[in-house]
Amino acid sequence: MASKKKVIITCAVTGAIHTPSMSKHLPVTAEQIADQAIAAAKAGAAILHLHARDPQNGKPSQDPELFRPFLSKIREHTDAVINITTGGSPHMTVEERMRPVMTFKPELASLNMGSMNFGLFPMLERFKNFEHEWEREHLENSRDLIFKNTYKDIETILRRGTDNGTRFEFECYDISHLYNLAHFMDRGLVQSPPFIQSVFGILGGIGPNPEDLMHMRRTADRLFGDNYQWSILGAGRNQIPLATMGAAMGSNVRVGLEDSLWIGPGQLASSNGQQVSQIRTVIEALNLEVATPDEARATLQLKG
Ligand SMILES: C[C@H](N)CC(=O)CC(=O)O
Ligand SMILES: [Zn+2]
Numbered sequence: 375m376a377s378k379k380k381v382i383i384t385c386a387v388t389g390a391i392h393t394p395s396m397s398k399h400l401p402v403t404a405e406q407i408a409d410q411a412i413a414a415a416k417a418g419a420a421i422l423h424l425h426a427r428d429p430q431n432g433k434p435s436q437d438p439e440l441f442r443p444f445l446s447k448i449r450e451h452t453d454a455v456i457n458i459t460t461g462g463s464p465h466m467t468v469e470e471r472m473r474p475v476m477t478f479k480p481e482l483a484s485l486n487m488g489s490m491n492f493g494l495f496p497m498l499e500r501f502k503n504f505e506h507e508w509e510r511e512h513l514e515n516s517r518d519l520i521f522k523n524t525y526k527d528i529e530t531i532l533r534r535g536t537d538n539g540t541r542f543e544f545e546c547y548d549i550s551h552l553y554n555l556a557h558f559m560d561r562g563l564v565q566s567p568p569f570i571q572s573v574f575g576i577l578g579g580i581g582p583n584p585e586d587l588m589h590m591r592r593t594a595d596r597l598f599g600d601n602y603q604w605s606i607l608g609a610g611r612n613q614i615p616l617a618t619m620g621a622a623m624g625s626n627v628r629v630g631l632e633d634s635l636w637i638g639p640g641q642l643a644s645s646n647g648q649q650v651s652q653i654r655t656v657i658e659a660l661n662l663e664v665a666t667p668d669e670a671r672a673t674l675q676l677k678g
Pocket of ligand 1: 386389391459460461462484485486545573576632633
C-alpha cells in the first residue's frame with residue numbers, strides 16, 4: 375500500500391439509514407446538515423460525505439435542490455472535500471440516486487460496488503417509537519430489499535462521473551466487491567489510486583470482526599498491490615473500534631451519524647463533530663497526524 379502521509383478522516387453527516395426518531399442529534403434540515411458538517415470539518419474531517427433529507431419529515435431525498443443550500447454554506451465556511459452520495463437510499467432507482475452528482479459534479483462521490491441484501495430491520499429491536507410512519511416502513515421493508523448495483527449501474531455511474539472529473543469512494547461491503555472493483559480497473563474505467571471504503575457490519579455484507587477486516591485488507595493487497603488508498607467504515611457500535619484498528623494498520627477512517635448514532639455503549643452521540651474528535655484523539659494517541667483537505671486531495675489526486 376502506498377506510503378501514506380496522514381490519516382484522512384471522512385465524516386458521513388446524515389446518510390439515509392437512520393431516521394429522525396432514532397436520535398434528535400441526526401441532522402435533517404439543510405441548516406442542521408451544514409452546521410454539523412462545518413463543525414465536523416473544524417474537528418478534523420478532511421472529507422464530508424453528504425446525503426439530503428426532506429426537511430418536513432426527514433425522509434432521504436436525492437433532490438438536488440435539497441443539497442444546494444447546505445453545499446453552498448459548507449463551501450463558504452470550509453475547504454473540506456465534498457463527497458456526494460450516489461447510493462442515496464437503497465429504496466431509490468439508480469437514475470434518482472445519480473441526480474445530485476450529475477448536477478454538482480463534486481470532487482468525490484460514493485460508488486457502491488455490488489448488489490446486496492441491506493438489512494435494517496434489526497434496528498426495530500432497539501427503536502420502537504417513530505414520529506413518521508415512513509420510518510417504520512423504511513426498516514420493515516428492508517426484509518425484502520435488494521440494494522441494486524449491477525455491473526451496468528456501476529459502469530453508468532463510473533463513466534458519467536468520470537466525464538465530470540469526479541472521482542469515487544468505492545464502497546466495498548464484501549470481498550466480492552473488491553473483485554468487482556478489480557474488474558473495472560482491468561477495463562481501465564477506474565483511475566489510480568482507487569479510494570476503497572471498506573464497510574463492515576451492515577447486515578447483508580461482511581461482518582465487523584477484526585478477522586473480516588484482515589481478510590478485506592489481505593485481499594485488497596493481493597488485488598491492488600500498493601496502488602490503493604484504504605479506508606475503514608464500521609457500522610454502529612463497531613465504528614470507533616474498527617477505525618482504531620484500521621488507523622493502527624495505516625488505513626484512513628470514516629465516522630459520522632450516517633454510520634453510527636453512538637459515542638459509547640447506549641450513549642447517543644451529540645453531533646458528528648463529537649465522533650470526529652473522538653477518532654482524532656485515537657489517531658493522535660497512535661502518533662499519527664490528521665490530513666488536511668488539501669493533503670487528502672493530493673493523496674487521492676482529486677480535481678480540487
Ligand atoms: C454504509 C454506508 N451507508 C455506505 C454509503 O454511504 C453508501 C452511499 O452513500 O453511497
Ligand atoms: Zn452514504
